[in-house]
Amino acid sequence: MIVPVILCGGAGARLWPLSRPDAPKPVLPLVEGRSTLAMTLERVDQSDLFAPPVIVTGAAHRGPVGAVVDVWGKPARFVLEPMGRNTAPAVAAAAALLGGDDLMMVLAADHLIRDVEGFRATVKAAAPVAEAGHIVVFGIAPTGPATGYGYIAPGAALAEGVGRKVGRFTEKPDAATTATMIADGYLWNSGMFLVRADVMTAELAAHAAEVARHAAAALPETPGDEVLLDEGAFARCPDISLDYAVMEKTDRAAVVEAAFDWSDLGTWPTVLDAGEADAAGNVLQGDVTAVDVAGSLVVSTRPRVGVLGVRGVVVVASDDAVLVTDRAGAERVKDLSKAIQAAPEKVIGDFARHYRPWGNYQALDLGATYQVKRLVVNPGKRLSLQRHRHRAEHWTVVEGRAEVTIDDQILDLGPDESAYIPRGAVHRLANRGAVPLTVIEVQNGSYLGEDDIERLEDDFGR
Amino acid sequence: MIVPVILCGGAGARLWPLSRPDAPKPVLPLVEGRSTLAMTLERVDQSDLFAPPVIVTGAAHRGPVGAVVDVWGKPARFVLEPMGRNTAPAVAAAAALLGGDDLMMVLAADHLIRDVEGFRATVKAAAPVAEAGHIVVFGIAPTGPATGYGYIAPGAALAEGVGRKVGRFTEKPDAATTATMIADGYLWNSGMFLVRADVMTAELAAHAAEVARHAAAALPETPGDEVLLDEGAFARCPDISLDYAVMEKTDRAAVVEAAFDWSDLGTWPTVLDAGEADAAGNVLQGDVTAVDVAGSLVVSTRPRVGVLGVRGVVVVASDDAVLVTDRAGAERVKDLSKAIQAAPEKVIGDFARHYRPWGNYQALDLGATYQVKRLVVNPGKRLSLQRHRHRAEHWTVVEGRAEVTIDDQILDLGPDESAYIPRGAVHRLANRGAVPLTVIEVQNGSYLGEDDIERLEDDFGR
Structure with a gap:
């Protein structure tokens, strides 16, 4: 059994306007309206080959990432990073969490692979190589002289009959060099790895001791299915990629050529080419x-x-x-x-969807003294207990059921029912149901900024 | 004193997506965020030269056109067409309304002229020519070989010392011909005319008798400041432009060259060139x-x-x-x-602003069983007394004051106050105040189409 370790990070500023700081690239509907995270989860959804996945993502992205996992509907473990520290610390934390000689399949949640069977067959074929102690990186046959990728020179064939030693890694070569490399049989570095957890931990300790030490220290003593890495310890991890930290230094690197299509959907032209x-x-x-x-x-x-x-x-x-x-x-x-x-004075209003640990909200309309928002609260979640100094709120439930707290009162509201939150009232919106709750909120007040929230109690430590 | 007759028609499909069937081109914020109708009203806002304007527009556009006039804040008369019939019937109705030897200045509400002083000076200089019985058309010195305009060949100089007889009109010539015409001193036909009302009526009777007769018959016996043309009579007017109906046939046509800039803002490139x-x-x-x-x-x-x-x-x-x-x-x-x-199946929702006689509305959000709208009711206006079979509505006032009728109840609501309209309740929304009323409407129901309105009483005869 192989444990998928899905790295789900990256704001993806190159995919503006869909990518935003709180809408990470893997959850965006980039391919035929679907997210690459959803497709990644399906790709490893084969119980005779893969164990439930470990998803490593930013704590701030737990909401939108979790929503995609909820739709998928199978068990998953979460490792939440208090801040982004590149791939080496993320993989180090996952390896320390897993321990033992379990195989871990490190995947990026923002890659597109359409040939699911080819992917699984390649992973299966590479498993003996990883079991023998190699760090298998999956190489992609170049489809053009791209300069944005790392290139791998395949070396000697391995005893396992599958794959080759890695000759060397070359990061983002210039255009002239890529042509030579492609002619010489170099492969793109896909950023996907198959490796035993103990081997990864040992190689990190050997080549990136700071990463290994602080990532392990960031884990709680008895980790559950959802691990929030310790902020102080994780912050001490150097910000470094697995390629630089380990792959370019280890003598255990092996490369197996992918028998499937691959795109990293890094820019809009790659989305065009993949569509x-x-x-x-x-x-x-x-x-x-x-x-x-x-x-x-x-x-x-x-x-x-x-x-x-x-x-x-x-x-x-x-x-x-x-x-x-x-x-x-x-x-x-x-x-x-x-x-x-750099041009904030042009902003008329912020009408983007914003993800929060409890769900998401989006402004629908904005006037001088009013604002309209759609709030979507995920099942079992609730907003903080809060009050506003400068605005009153009208809530109308349009989908699902709401538990509304207003001072000492608790209301149970369904679609077509509404509640009024006077200025200064202590209030809370909760979804105790099994389906998402959608509420239309009309705010009235002299000041409507997001910072007019006094939080009295919060499930998410805000 | 010259009476401006402002022709305010034209859906302007060439300016999609801003132009829409119920958002006519003259009210669109095309130039530095302002509408050409607003600029046209200001251009004729000089009380020693121009009388209050007569605005000829579609009855369906009375709302958005009137809103621009209200912002301008000066008196204006309206002639409302039950259907579009091109410029000859519109001018004929205005001429019959004015009667006598008043000068009428026929203007299009969707032209851009930045040099207001030059415009007024040209009109003033041309007045004696029109008083002498000519139909003065204002000609524009071509700025390029445009094929979309009419061209005017200036003829002999007039006795009045200003302007020339019109040699001939040429509608939309081909590109090769335009170059010769420009070299020969032809001018563009601006579509702006200065003429005595009695002269225009006589020339229409002589050259377009059907237009003259039915347009006059469409006027009520004692017209007030707002005239709704009779649908039956006006429908009998041939659909024809003033150029074809009169200007190409009359021997009274004179041309005065404009001493001002001019653009018809007909397409987006003209908007670019005018900006x-x-x-x-x-x-x-x-x-x-x-x-x-x-x-x-x-x-x-x-x-x-x-x-x-x-x-x-x-x-x-x-x-x-x-x-x-x-x-x-x-x-x-x-x-x-x-x-x-032709691709309606792709429509997710209609989020355009829709103008109505009472103001405008716009959908802000749309779900399977709910819809959110912003309603803006102009001062003194009210929606029809109505009921819905399939939806309930929550109204929250956010700007202005609302008089809300719900069955036997009448409520007076200000900002931050709300009302609930149960399914089947007879209801009405009115603005008795002096400033616009803005209401956020949350609809809940199994069917949310605009056609689920049973109108029991309506100020606008709908």
Whole structure:
């Protein structure tokens, strides 16, 4: 049995406007409306090969990541990072948690692999190599001279009959070098690894002792199914990738070529290339109409988008923002995000969906003295017990059932029922049911900022 | 004193997604966030030259047009057309309404003229020509070989010392012909006319007798400040432009060259050309960030728009829709609108602002069993007395004051107060105040279509 260790991090600023600080890339509906995390969970959902997964993610992302896991509906363990520290500390914590000679399959939650059977067959074939003590990295046959990936030179064949020793790693070579490398049979480094937990821990101790020590120290003494890493200990881990920390130094690195497709969906052009294109080479998702358009990616999560008479464009429209660029521009969306961050005075309102440990909220309308929000509370979750100094709130339940606390009163409200929270009243919204609760909130007040919340009690330690 | 007759029609499908059937082009915030109707009203707001205007518009557009007039805040008369019949019947009705030898200045509400003083000086200079019995058309010196306009060949100079006889009119010539015409001193037909009401009526009777007769018959016997043309009579008017009906036939046509700038804002490229461009030749309106972009028009009425590394694009983002095209494509946005109309199954929800005689509404959120809307009721207006079979409604006042009727009850609600309308209850929302009323409506029900309204009484004859 192999334990999938799914690394679910990365804000993915290169996928603006869908990716946002509190909407991590693996939960975005990037491929035919589905998230890569959901697809990753399905990929390892085979009980004769894989054990329940361990998901390593940021504590701040527990909500949206957990929501995807809940939809999947199978058991999973969580390792929550108090802050991002790159892949080596994440893998070190998972390896220390698992211990023993269990095989761990380290996966990124934001990769796209369509050939599930090919993936499983490759992992199965590589298992004896990992059991023999190698750190197996899965190599991808290059489909082009990409400069954004690491390259692996395969070395001598292994005794196990599968895979080769790793000759060497080359991080992000220049364009001229990639052509030579591809001709020489180099493979892309997929960032997926199969390794025994004890081997990984030993190699980390040998080559990145600080990472191994502090990651192990960040684990609680008796870890349950949901582990919050200790902030002080984990912060002492160097911020370093597994490639730099271990793979480039160890003599146990082996490479097995993947017998499946792979994309890291790192930028919008990779999303275009990974999508199902129509006859004109367009990948269109959502409410999109394209007339005389070719080679373009057009994604909408809500607005109706019409594209006319252009080629090679990338258009991404979300609830509250729109990106328009071309293939070349899409490689530097980070620059645009920075320019937008530097122009805050232009912001009319924030209409993005915000994920919280209890669910999510989204502003629907904003006036000078009022705001309308949709709150979605996940089953079994509740917001903090709180009060506001400057605003009153009207809550109307539209889906699910709400337990509403207002001062000494507790109300049980279903769809089409409402409650009024006067300014200054202590109140709380909870979902005791088994389905999500949706509430429309109308706020009235002279000040409507998110910081007008006095939290009296909170399930999430805020 | 000259009476401005402002023709305020045209759905402007070429300006999708801002233009919509119930949001006519003259009320759209096309130029630096302002509407051309507002600018047209200001242009004729000079009491020693212009009398209060007569606005000819579709009865269905009375609401949004009236809202712009209300903001302007000066007296105006309205002539409401039960259906669009092109410019000749509209001008005929206005001429019959005015009667006598008053000068009427026929203006389109969707033209942009920035040089207000030049406009007024030109009109003043042309007045003696119109008083002498000519129909003065204002000609624009061509700024390029546009094929979408009518061209005027100036003829002999007039005795009045201003203007010339019209040699001939040429409608929308081909590109080769326009170059010759421009070299020969032809002018563009601006569609603005200065003429005595009695002269216009006589020339219509002579050259378009059906138009003159039925338009006059459509007027009530004692017209007030707001005239609804008779549907039966007005429907009998041929659908014809003033150019075809009169100007190409009359021997009274004179042309005076405009000493001011002019644009008809007919397509997005004309909006680009009319806007204030930055150093890179971009016209950016709303919450727009452009990085490495040139020669582009980017307009947003709400979403945050980021454009990166493209040239010559046209991007227009509204509450619920996005257009992406280039200059050439923008000339055929109508094609795209048609394609979108043909793809209704893709519609997730209609989040556009809809104008009604009482104000406007906009959907903010839509679920399987609920919908959230913002209703804005203009001062002194009320919705119909109505009931719904399939939905209940929660109303929360957020701006202004509401008079809410629910069966036998009448409530007076201010901001932060709410009311519940049970399914089947007879109800009405009215604004008795002097400022707009804004209400957030949360609907719950198994069916939420606009057609679930049983109207028991309505101020607007619906």
